[in-house]
Amino acid sequence: xxxxxxxxxxxxxxxxxxxxxxxxxxxxxxxxxxxxxxxxxxxxxxxxxxxxxxxxxxxxxxxxxxxxxxxxxxxxxxxxxxxxxxxxxxxxxxxxxxxxxxxxxxxxxxxxxx
Amino acid sequence: xxxxxxxxxxxxxxxxxxxxxxxxxxxxxxxxxxxxxxxxxxxxxxxxxxxxxxxxxxxxxxxxxxxxxxxxxxxxxxxxxxxxxxxxxxxxxxxxxxxxxxxxxxxxxxxxxxxxxxxxx
Numbered sequence: 378x379x380x381x382x383x384x385x386x387x388x389x390x391x392x393x394x395x396x397x398x399x400x401x402x403x404x405x406x407x408x409x410x411x412x413x414x415x416x417x418x419x420x421x422x423x424x425x426x427x428x429x430x431x432x433x434x435x436x437x438x439x440x441x442x443x444x445x446x447x448x449x450x451x452x453x454x455x456x457x458x459x460x461x462x463x464x465x466x467x468x469x470x471x472x473x474x475x476x477x478x479x480x481x482x483x484x485x486x487x488x489x490x491x
Numbered sequence: 492x493x494x495x496x497x498x499x500x501x502x503x504x505x506x507x508x509x510x511x512x513x514x515x516x517x518x519x520x521x522x523x524x525x526x527x528x529x530x531x532x533x534x535x536x537x538x539x540x541x542x543x544x545x546x547x548x549x550x551x552x553x554x555x556x557x558x559x560x561x562x563x564x565x566x567x568x569x570x571x572x573x574x575x576x577x578x579x580x581x582x583x584x585x586x587x588x589x590x591x592x593x594x595x596x597x598x599x600x601x602x603x604x605x606x607x608x609x610x611x612x
Contacts, residue, residue: 410601419581420603465535467601476542477523477585478550479601481535 379404379470383482390456390489398485400449400466408469409449410479411440413462420465423451456489463487493518495604497582503610510555510569512607514582517563522584524565525601526557530578541565572611580607 380403390396400409408427412420424433426442426449433440437460439452449466463486467479498513516522526538537550539557547557554573558566565582582604 412603417608419606422600422602425600467535476540476548477601478525478537478540479527479535479583480537483534 379406379468379480381466381468381480381482383464383466383485386483386485388485388487390453390487392457392489392491393455395455396453398451398453398464398466398487400451400482402447402449402468402480404447405444405471406447406468407444407471409442410467410469411449411451412465412467414465414484415462423464453487456487458489458491461487461489493584493586493602495582495584495602497580497604497607499607500605501608501610503612504572505612506574507571510567510572510576510609512567512580512609514565514567514604515563516565516584519563519584519586521562522586524559525583526565526567527581527583527603528578529581529606530575535581539567574611577609577611580609582606 382401384399410425411423413423414420424440426440429444431442437454442449451464463484465481465484467481469477469479494517496515523542525540527535528538529535539547539549541547541559544559544562554576555567555569583601585601
């Protein structure tokens with residue numbers, strides 16, 4: 378069974394600081410997603426990482442994927458209050474029968490304080 | 492452009508009552524469709540997925556069922572709701588034709604609808 382673990386689960390940051398959220402998964406996958414969720418809202422797609430060594434950046438967020446280590450990171454640079462949200466990573470397992478089904482981590486609740 | 496709708500946005504139902512949640516997708520054909528549930532303290536869990544009309548796969552045993560009567564319509568149902576059915580229900584889709592194709596990797600995103608918040612009392 379595929380397990381996806383995120384850490385930390387809660388993160389309180391000061392504006393202007395840098396931090397990294399980690400996502401580990403337990404079986405082979407070459408397809409990893411990062412989503413953002415604001416309170417009471419649905420999921421917004423941030424990044425899709427499809428190959429080993431993939432790196433994508435959007436604004437103050439940068440995501441990377443190491444399929445050999447089964448690890449993805451979401452790096453936050455010079456955090457601002459608008460980044461406060463819950464961030465989820467999700468993985469599509471490689472085993473047979475998978476039809477794009479996402480297995481989610483528990484999410485990292487990020488709070489950026491002035 | 493593609494859009495995904497869910498109806499209703501919020502719902503409060505008594506225990507033992509029936510349920511019907513609807514999801515529709517516009518602007519695409521033959522998508523894969525998914526139902527996820529986000530319950531307090533339990534994260535996001537895949538409930539059902541469908542690769543075509545009338546084709547439903549269940550990921551976890553539960554009090555719910557799903558149907559896909561049309562290509563772009565996905566329905567989540569229950570005959571008798573339980574307290575544990577409370578949660579935020581999210582429908583999602585992917586473009587099945589281009590999914591996983593190296594020349595169209597930008598379309599591999601799984602898109603989520605606005606969600607239905609269900610409270611069972």
